Amino acid sequence: MAVEKATRTYRMSRRADAMEDTRRRLTEAIVRLHESIGPARTTIAGIAELAGVQRHTVYRYFPTEDDQIAACSAHFWADHPWPSLDSWAAVADPADRLARALRELYRFYADVEPMLVNCLRDAAEMPAVQRALASMGEFLDSAAKILSTGWAPERGRRKFLVAAVRHALAFGTWRSLVRDGGLSGTDAARLMSSFVEAAQN
Template identity: 35%
Template sequence: MSINSPKRSYRKTARAKQEEQTRQRITEAVVELHRTVGPAQTTISDIANLAGVGRVTVYKHFPDDSAMFRACGDHWIADNPPPDFAQALAEPDELKRAAGVLRLLYDYYRRTYDMMGKVMRDAKTMPALADVVENGWMKLLRSLEDSLMPAGKQSASAKRYRATLRVAMDIDTWSTISKMGLDDESAAELVCQWLKEE
């Protein structure tokens, strides 16, 4: 029988499809657990039980935390893409531009806090997760921060302006303001008052 026989090719294809389906189930289990209890409280046994596989199978697909966090992040972001900030960033007035970006950002935090809040919290104590967050979400925030910096700010003023932006874009800042009863529009306006003083 030829090595490339249709029967053997079919078996390889079926096995590859089954492996992909298993990986998908595991990834979805990781996403659900990270969303409900957080990465720090998620165990391999929990993942295996929810995905309906053995612990060895989980390790086979995700041999380390970094691989698991990346797969989880990619899967979740595909279902929860960040806002398109292009229109807000095109606003010529610096304070209106900041307000537009912050409204979009705060709305995103509100819609995704069940996952984002736990991930950002646990990234503070989990180096592998911190690395994924740093090269993903934090990279986006730094890009927004750079885009919101007005031209012509002097050194000291620029530092204060950037510090205000960084604090304002932090999910913990949004959470604190939100818990005090301010809606996203009011929260963005509050930050713009801070920026105006710089």
Template identity: 40%
Template sequence: MTRTRRYTQRKRAAAREGTRERIVEATMQLHEEVGPRATNISAIARRAGVQRLTVYRHFPDETAVFEACTSRWLELHPPPEPAAWACCEAGPARVHAALLAFYRYYRDTRRMWRAALRDEPEVPALQGPMARFRDHLRGVGEALCEGFGKDRNPRLAITLQHGLAFTTWASLEAQGIDDVAKAELVVAWLEGLVG
């Protein structure tokens, strides 16, 4: 009897987890397709093949489901980390490698970034995760700036932060510039400030 009960409990727990995953997956798909602002609980429930009440059983409110969506999306699409360019010489070479890593990341994830940046001001649930990503970029930029020495131009950090931003990548992309040329352009801006 005890084994049967445990087996049934495990089966129910697995079914609950599967339903939760479908809800999170549906939310990610909708965020990318129509944007977070246009994604509501009814649309999530329809896409996941569940009732609205089922969504609320797993997530108390829209903020909770959005946070679960963001966490899962970032697990699937982690932003570049400094280890990827740590082997490059500090200064322009390391900046170039970091920019290329971010630009390739943006290229692969551009639909979600466009939707998130567009809707962020109107969707409070996005503001925390977006602030954390900006903090990550700021940390990357500060570390990269150290490669230019202690007496560097203060505008170097501002220029580098601008170069690391998705909006800069998107603006240069709209002009038909490939990722390598984008990175070279930002490095040239920095070298202009250093030289």
């Protein structure tokens, strides 16, 4: 009986390992497709081919579009964590805080650009992608609050300062300066730091 129980336990463990390996391969395939062609162009057939499984296997693990996007989002952002808001908040001087934040954020944008470009493009037609991007909006809202504190804008200029900070944080701003304008990430961060500082006067 002990041998039979050990054998059954071993088989169950092997099966669980195989299922986990299949889930991992499927998730990695979804991430690669979302990053290369975007969620809207990703198909069950494409996922199955890239993961080396049959279509029905994809349906078994990720039966809905929401399931696929949730798995992709969890996996991708675990590998590409957003910069630390706490580390930014710990910098006392607002100008130094902003400069550090923009340098780190712009490096981050460079790392995740293909995924963000595709997801932002497809979000308009895919509510599941919109939901997955909600955390990005929350991050940028929190970042704007942290980076807008500690300044001493002239009377009536507070709204200009906040608007400038939000503009500096935007992914589209980084792309405009770096991809369209040909600036380095460091130079783009310096330019936006000067932009924000000028907005308070």
